Amino acid sequence: MISNFFSQSKPINFVAVSVFLLIIFAITKYMALDTQSDTLLIVKQVLLFGICLFSIFVFDFLVNKNNLTKNNSYKILLYVLFIAVLPEVLLNSKILLANLFILLALRRIISLRSKKDIKKKLFDAAFWITIASLLYFWAILFYILIVAALIVFIITDIKNWVIPIIGIATVAIIAVSYMIITNIEIYDFFDKLIDLSFDFSSLNSKRIIIGATVLLSFGAWSLFYYIKNLKSKTKSSRPSFSLIVIAAVLSLAIIIVSPNKSGSEFIFLFAPLAIIMTNYLEVVSEKWFKESLLWVLILTPIITLLL
Structure with a gap:
């Protein structure tokens, strides 16, 4: 049974997940890429797969840590x-990379719980989010998560509230310097980068509608139990779990305001949603229900491919 196999954390589980990711990646790219294969294209796809795989490693590390x-x-x-x-x-390389940087930022934000190296962690978090926002502007909403962390972890020293601004300024100075050296028009770059839309017509495909419905339905159901069980968490760990909910809300906001809605913007939701649903699976006593939920997620992409 799938639920039993993944009920423990072993190297074989990560290998199995990596192989599954490779299969998904290969099928998706095979169906989406119309151009003939060349060395440069293959290298690019290998690098993109590496980003996906490393993202999972970072995600696993931040959750376990x-x-x-x-x-x-x-x-x-x-x-x-x-x-x-x-x-x-x-299918969107910039969003894939931006998501990796957001995961790196999330790792630093959640680790503020220990109250160690606060300034370094705040700088790193702001640094990574700023880089992510240069790749995909609306990742900028995750700055709110830094403010939320400062509040829920009761970090009151005014110096710590200034540190994220330094992290933002550092990336801004480097980015602007690079644009000047390479003759990139700064105004045009940010004019193209900053945009929003509330037009969801581009998401009107059976695969995206079914996939999004399944994820959001399971997510909403799990979130209800996740919030309900917050009281059972220790007082010291409760803020960390609360930040995951805030991260999920911010991810939904990104989906709503995203200028080019292609389905790729949903990736920011995957990490907080996986944590929320995992916490739900851990408290489900009925093994058949847990198994059924996982099988629905496995069969959904197969069904949508046949439509």
Whole structure:
């Protein structure tokens, strides 16, 4: 049974998830790329797969390091299953890279719980989010998560509130210097970068509608139990779990305001949603229900391919 196999955290689980991701990646790229293969294209796709795989490693590390779930592999399985349900996330290289930087930032933000190296962690978080926003502007909403972390972890020293601004300024100076050296028009760059839209017509495909409906339905159901069980968490860990909910809300906001809605913007939701659903799977006593939920996620991409 799948639920039993991933109920523990072992190297074989990560290998299985990696192979599954490779299959999804290969099928998606095969169906999407019309150009003939050449060395440059192959190298680019290998690098993109490496980014996806490294993102899962970073995600697994931040969850385990901060005890956001129990010792199992459900979170990385769910993360890859979400990609299978909405494979459009693999078709935008900039968003894939931006998501990796957001995961790196999230790792630093959640680790503020320890109250160690606060200034360094705040600088790193702002630094990574700023880089992500240069690749995909609306990743900028995750700055709100830094402010939320300062509040929920009761970090009151005014110096710590200034540190993120320094992180933002550092990236801005480097980016502007690079644009000047390479003769990139700064105004045009940001004019093209900053945009929003509330037009969802581009998401009007059976695969995206079915995939998004499955994810959001399971997510909403799991979120209800996740919030309900927050009271059972220790007082010291409760803020970390609250930040995951805020991250999920910010990810939904990005989906709503995204200027070019292709389905790829859903990737920012995968990490917080995987944590929320994993916490739900850990408290489900009925094994058949847990198994059924996982099988629905496995069968959904297969069904949508046949439509």
